[in-house]
Amino acid sequence: MILENKNILIGVTGSIAAYKTAHLIRLLVKEKANVKVVMTPAAAEFITPLTLSTLSRNPVYSHFSDKDTGEWTSHVELGLWADLLLVAPASANTLAKCVTGVCDNLLQAVYLSARCPVIFAPAMDLDMYRHPSVQANLAILKSYDNRVIEPNTGELASGLEGKGRMAEPEELVEALQREFSAEPLLKGKTVVVTAGPTQEDIDPVRFISNHSSGKMGFEIARSFARGGAAVHLVAGPVALPDIPGVNRINVRTATEMFEAVNSLHEQADFVIFSAAVADYRPETVAQQKIKKQDDEMFIELEKTVDIAAELGRVKRENQVHVGxxxxxxxxxxNARGKLARKNFDMIVLNSLQDKGAGFRYDTNKITIFDQNGGEKSFGLKPKEVVADDIKNAVLEYYKSIR
Structure with a gap:
């Protein structure tokens, strides 16, 4: 587990979204992280310290000292203990104090003394969030090398609809996993991943497609995002949820996929062509549903654009293409021929002859070839683990050509 034995300090501020922090802490403890909580006085009006203490299995800190015993809570020690400080929810008030260095509560003192990465998860009403002063404060916090996890759009406590809902606990856990699994080689890098099938229309009702679920491509996108890269996922029609931190672009046809990837190609450092793109499409698309008449029906087909081959022709030096x-x-x-023919740097082979590999399975069994003559085979594994194997192989190859 990525977060196992990591020291996570959660800062809770005065926001109705504080109720989500209980679930967040539970998820982090499940990931075997060590969790401590610092609350502002206002936060205690929304959720009790007892709740968060019980879930984190640690005392909750909210005051500089205990008035009855005189015992002092060292904000410096808390800051040094933490591998990461996550302020969730982060109210507009706390954001402003962090910008200006106001230090009137324990959380502010911890923030100012922390040496670890700091992540803010804002939560507030839509008009507050989009106010120029709040946006300016967020920009300043980012300039201080803090990270901000953008709030979601949806129904707010005020009853209004808009941007301001704190990111869901699952999304915050994903963000922390990305933070701790970041690869130095991926910092500042852009990755484009294609995933899923394409659909090529026969008529308004029918189309040509294949059995690709998109699972492998989505796990690859997730792995590179966790590694710290900026990831664009060009996805065909699949029933898979969005990945936090990944820019998803939905397409349907091979032409649409080519246009999307082509628009991103120049800025990409790595392009992973994992989509199962239809090789052919009907030469003519009927405008009305084709009625059943004869015992046989013939459809004239034409080739679709070969996305990997087209972009392989304009691949620049040190830009890595993976097929x-x-x-x-x-x-x-066949795999080695495709490696040369499409100017791939690497190619990932999987066979339908291998049980548990290929379309729709949650597992895969692969062999990776590269232009250096490298060949490495892996056993049957969950696709999440296979994605990490592919990412690691890509980075090893990238090191060799730099």
């Missing part, structure tokens, strides 16, 4: 080959026979020969 996929799903084969049923002559696997090694």
């Amino acid at each position: 996929f080959a799903l084969e049923t026979d002559n696997e090694l020969q």
